[in-house]
Amino acid sequence: AQTVTQSQPEMSVQEAETVTLSCTYDTSESDYYLFWYKQPPSRQMILVIRQEAYKQQNATENRFSVNFQKAAKSFSLKISDSQLGDAAMYFCAYRSAGLGSSNTGKLIFGQGTTLQVKP
Amino acid sequence: DAGITQSPRYKITETGRQVTLMCHQTWSHSYMFWYRQDLGHGLRLIYYSAAADITDKGEVPDGYVVSRSKTENFPLTLESATRSQTSVYFCASSFSRGLEAFFGQGTRLTVV
Numbered sequence: 001a002q003t004v005t006q007s008q009p010e011m012s013v014q015e016a017e018t019v020t021l022s023c024t025y026d027t028s029e030s031d032y033y034l035f036w037y038k039q040p041p042s043r044q045m046i047l048v049i050r051q052e053a054y055k056q057q058n059a060t061e062n063r064f065s066v067n068f069q070k071a072a073k074s075f076s077l078k079i080s081d082s083q084l085g086d087a088a089m090y091f092c093a094y095r096s097a098g099l100g101s102s103n104t105g106k107l108i109f110g111q112g113t114t115l116q117v118k119p
Numbered sequence: 120d121a122g123i124t125q126s127p128r129y130k131i132t133e134t135g136r137q138v139t140l141m142c143h144q145t146w147s148h149s150y151m152f153w154y155r156q157d158l159g160h161g162l163r164l165i166y167y168s169a170a171a172d173i174t175d176k177g178e179v180p181d182g183y184v185v186s187r188s189k190t191e192n193f194p195l196t197l198e199s200a201t202r203s204q205t206s207v208y209f210c211a212s213s214f215s216r217g218l219e220a221f222f223g224q225g226t227r228l229t230v231v
Contacts, residue, residue, distance in 0.1 A: 006161070033217055045209065045222035052217065091161060097216050105150050105169055105216045106177065111161035 023092030125223035142210030
């Protein structure tokens, strides 16, 4: 079974600085997708960034980028120029992409990391 | 309204009662999911569905039942509510495996 682990329950960063959130996963599959979601106090889940496992290039979305290390099964999120609005809980997620009968598109999440941004 | 909606937003029920949480999406997404969110555990998958009439267990299915007779609806039933099922429940849907999942606003359920 696939698992996702976020080992940092809480992180803090000074406004305008850079912070990296860690995520590791365990899978025997070769074809999958990885996601980072943001959950602000409103509880709404918002997609931050997405990575296809077959792509070696790290995904980037404005101030958000990932460091995807497939062999190490690591998928960290880097937030540059942190803003007060980045304060939220961040979830790493894994989703199988295979089309075999055992791959039913299950989407699983890590435990989350609460990010505090200090002014 | 377009999107994915959950109802009710808040619910208080008594131990032993049956309660159903509703989830409706207007996009005709194939995949739908139910999660519970608890402090320290993140989002844990309860059940998911790849299409109408196809459902499968997630990580924490005990005490829950789902059905999916129509693509747009995916209700979650707690057959006999227990205090350990006090949680925030999220429903989500996605069109395909590679695309993002869209989430409802959550239902805060309290079992007393």
